[in-house]
Amino acid sequence: MSSLTLEMPAPRLAWPAWREHGFAIGVAIALHAGLAYVLLHLAHQAPLPTPLTTVLTTELISLPAPVIQPPAPVVAEPAVAPPPAEAPVEAPAPEQADLAFKRAEQAREEQALRLQRERQQRRAEAQRQERLAREEAARQAQLEAQQLAEARRLEAERVAAANAAAAAARAEAQAASRQYxxxxxxxxxxxxxxxxxxxxxxxxxxxxxxxxxxxxxxxxxxxxxxxxxxxxxxxxxxxxxxxxxxxxxxxxxxxxxxxxxxxxx
Missing domain, CATH: 3.30.2420.10 (TonB)
Known part of the structure; x- marks a missing residue:
């Protein structure tokens, strides 16, 4: 046979509802009272003075009619065609990049070889010109030496001939004077x-x-x-x-x- 046991809770102290909201009610009453006091105080203030009236005098002036410039002709700007859309540049494949690199390397090597050949040709041409100049100078010096030697030989022959002629003349004169x-x-x-x-x-x-x-x-x-x-x-x-x-x-x-x-x- 079951049995039920009932326990009664302890009694709590309960406050009325108006006591819990009393502080808020007091604040609202104080605000309303202050507002009523301000309104009543403003109603009893002295009236504002009447503002002074300002009199404005106007005069009618006739101005000449403005000269209206004819509107400038509107020149239609030529329509500018939009630039063609650039084709998307595709990234070169690794094989193409290697091929382009090899071609660039080959072009640089060919240019270096061409420059080297040109320098060698210029050096050879300069050496040839220098050799020709030396040969020409040597030939001129030899020619001048030959001319000088020939001139000296002719001068010596002329002097010898003159001396011989003088000696012959002297001998002839001596012989003539001696013989007749x-x-x-x-x-x-x-x-x-x-x-x-x-x-x-x-x-x-x-x-x-x-x-x-x-x-x-x-x-x-x-x-x-x-x-x-x-x-x-x-x-x-x-x-x-x-x-x-x-x-x-x-x-x-x-x-x-x-x-x-x-x-x-």
Missing amino acids: LPIAKQAPDYPAKALERKIEGECTVAYTVNAAGRVEDPQVVGNCHPFFVKPSLAAARTFRYQPRVVNGQAVAVANVKNTFSYRIE
Whole structure:
């Protein structure tokens, strides 16, 4: 047989509802009372003073009509075509990238080789030009040396020839003077007519000295006064010479000249 046991709760102290909200009710009453006091205080304040009236005076002014500029013609701007859309650049495949890299490397190597060949060609050309310049300078120096040597040789030959000619002339003069030296020369008589007229002058006679040393065929050469021709020829015929001997034989000497001078002292 079951049994039920009932337990009664302990009694709690309960407050009325108006006591729990009393504080809020008091605050609301205080706010309403303050608001009523402010409204009542404002209602009893003095009235605001009447604002002063300001009088405005206006005057009508006529202005000239504004000049209306004609509207500027509107130039239609040419339609600009939109730029073509760039095709999307596809990323190169690894094989294409390697191929492009190899081609770039090959191009750089070819350019380097070309530059090296050009430098070698320029160096070879410079060396060739320098060699040609040296050869030309050597050729010019050799030519100048040859010309100088030739000039010296010609000068030496000319001097030698001149010396030989002078020696031959001296020897001939010595031989001539030694071989047909005059032995006897008689001065001509002064013409009386020339002496009376006080005429002076010179007369040259050319003749041949024969193997015997005598004068043959005297002739007057050059300018000679007529007064002096006869006495000059007569005096020349009286000359005696030592004959010239060649190889042991006496020979004649042609074109021997003698000049007679006629002076009044």
